[in-house]
Amino acid sequence: MSDVRIYVALTSDCISDAMKVLKPLRELPVGVKIGLELFVKEGPGIVGEIKDAGFPVFLDLKFHDIPHTVAGAVKSACLLEPDVINVHASGGRAMMEAAALACTGKTKIIAVTVLTSMDKSDLMLLGSEFNPLAAVESLAGAARESGLHGVVCSPLEASVVRRIAGEDFIIITPGVRPEGYDAGDQKRIMTPFEAIKEGATSLVVGRPITGAADPALAAEAILQEIEEALNLQ
Numbered sequence: 001m002s003d004v005r006i007y008v009a010l011t012s013d014c015i016s017d018a019m020k021v022l023k024p025l026r027e028l029p030v031g032v033k034i035g036l037e038l039f040v041k042e043g044p045g046i047v048g049e050i051k052d053a054g055f056p057v058f059l060d061l062k063f064h065d066i067p068h069t070v071a072g073a074v075k076s077a078c079l080l081e082p083d084v085i086n087v088h089a090s091g092g093r094a095m096m097e098a099a100a101l102a103c104t105g106k107t108k109i110i111a112v113t114v115l116t117s118m119d120k121s122d123l124m125l126l127g128s129e130f131n132p133l134a135a136v137e138s139l140a141g142a143a144r145e146s147g148l149h150g151v152v153c154s155p156l157e158a159s160v161v162r163r164i165a166g167e168d169f170i171i172i173t174p175g176v177r178p179e180g181y182d183a184g185d186q187k188r189i190m191t192p193f194e195a196i197k198e199g200a201t202s203l204v205v206g207r208p209i210t211g212a213a214d215p216a217l218a219a220e221a222i223l224q225e226i227e228e229a230l231n232l233q
Contacts, residue, residue: 009206031056064088067098074102089139100147111143155195162199174204196229
């Protein structure tokens with residue numbers, strides 16, 4: 001897990017031929033994030049297909065339901081042997097505790113805190129007076145206390161999570177864009193260098209790699225940024 005610094009997110013632009021997109025990346029130390037789009041379209045078999053190609057898998061399905069249902073979903077997901085799976089921390093402590101107990105094998109289970117597409121106005125719609133930073137801090141603390149291995153948060157909150165959760169806590173950050181790249185639908189973003197410097201364990205990167213003319217070259221540039229940030233720690 002610690003060797004995987006980038007999980008390449010397969011987006012709708014490349015969903016029709018995932019392996020073609022991934023082929024140039026096989027020699028690089030990257031994993032693959034399988035989200036709802038790809039999983040629903042291709043089914044559970046896509047996890048094995050990508051693992052067989054040599055890529056660690058982050059199965060990003062964000063389970064969020066009553067504890068019993070989420071525990072069952074986690075058990076089923078672990079049968080696919082992904083490296084990482086996740087639930088929504090907003091499902092509550094009982095749900096996260098049930099998920100942690102249901103997680104088996106070598107799979108790590110982490111919790112999504114606040115989606116990187118959300119800001120304070122979105123949290124207010126949920127009746128929360130928290131700003132994103134405060135909400136992430138509260139949810140990350142609850143995730144650790146519930147027995148989960150880490151969280152997903154934006155890079156803007158990574159340093160706070162690292163401070164309260166410790167060095168062994170997994171922090172995966174989407175909302176990462178190379179300098180000058182369009183933010184898309186993300187509202188809370190940083191560059192790869194900044195995200196690692198702030199304490200992220202691994203980054204989720206989609207279109208800047210999968211949409212590049214040379215995906216391997218784009219991934220190598222981001223890995224170089226990551227290495228430079230790690231050397232400063």
